[in-house]
Amino acid sequence: MKNILITGGAGFIGSNFVKMMLDRHLGYKVINVDALTYAGNLENLKDVAGKPNYTFIKADIRDRAKIDEIFSTYGIDTVVNFAAESHVDRSIVEPEIFLTTNILGTQVLLDTAKKHWKIKPGDKYCKEYKPGVKFLQVSTDEVYGALGKKGMFMETSPLLPNSPYSASKAGADMIVRAYHQTFGMPVNITRCSNNYGPYQFPEKLIPLMINNCLKEKDLPVYGDGMQVRDWLHVSDHCSAIDVVLHKGEAGEVYNIGGNNEKANIEIVKFIVVTLGKSESLIKYVKDRPGHDRRYAIDNTKITTQLGWAPVYTFERGIKETIEWYLNNNEWIENIVSGDYVHYYDKMYRT
Secondary structure, X not given: OOEEEEEOOOOHHHHHHHHHHHHHOOOOEEEEEEOOXXXXXXXXXXXXXXXXXXXXXXXXXXXXXXXXXXXXHHOOXXXXXXXXOOOHHHHHHOHHHHHHHHHHHHHHHHHHHHHHHEOOOOOOOOOOEOOOOEEEEEEEHHHHOOOOOOOOEOOOOOOOOOOHHHHHHHHHHHHHHXXXXXXXXXXXXXEEOEEEOOOOOOOOHHHHHHHXXXXXXXXXXXXXXXXXXXXXXXXXXXXXXXXXXXXXXXXXXXXXXXXXXXXXXXXXXXXXXXXXXXXXXXXEEOOXXXXXXXXXXXXXXXXXXXXXOOOOOHHHXXXXXXXXXXXXXXXXXXXXXXXXHHHHHHHHOO
16 A cells, blocks of 8 residues: 655645545555645545545644654655645745745655655665655646747756746755755656646636636736636646656656647636626736746657646636536635635735
């Protein structure tokens, strides 16, 4: 049996991944660690809470003593690190928490993993680890910076982050790589394009626009709205991580993309039309600092080497996503009743 530590497992992508792993791998024990900051929500996991092979622990990945205790108690042999502060807008206002959580938190996990997986006690640079042990760092295409009108990010593209958020993720990636190069730890890094789907916190573009549209509130669009992103359904992302976890070659980076490039304004207008609202709700606001113009992922490596491919077209995925939010209004209301909504309303108007 594998004892898998999933950090940040109460968040959007993490909760979808926890449920997928419990469904696909009945012999695995899943230990979910989440600090339950504003974007972590145990409601996302209420349907798996009673499973005998699932355990939730509230903890911060920066808490070295607690993380060490978890490794010792549960015999962790695999880590999938989703835990991160992830919203670019917030990183511009509050960069420190992004640096400490995303970089130092990752380093704590790596240190603890190295301590517990070492076979030869006292060998400072031991490169022998238990068979099958894996540390998988979930990252983002934003570490690559921005593209022009043509081209795609490849795993060999230079890291040129343009926001405190993407810089913190790039820093974490470099630490993960260093632990492989220095200590021989069996790691992988995945870098995904923009995710969407059920349980996404409504600070991100698609759920924010759906929620505001339903309430006929302003739909804030940065600049001219022509920022282009490659959109990836969260289910496709989770299946790709599962493939890398089991088939990825140690030390390798794998880009995960959905082959769905769309401009932000195109998505906003689709949501407006689908929900039968007026485009007069769209309000163009001052663009944020360092806003990357275009991202696009070349997923050739993972598709050819590991045999993964996305299942969702964007047309299918966005329709199912809108339907999910329409059918889960109580979930949305429980979230947007918090102070965060006032924080973002103010942000979009400054």
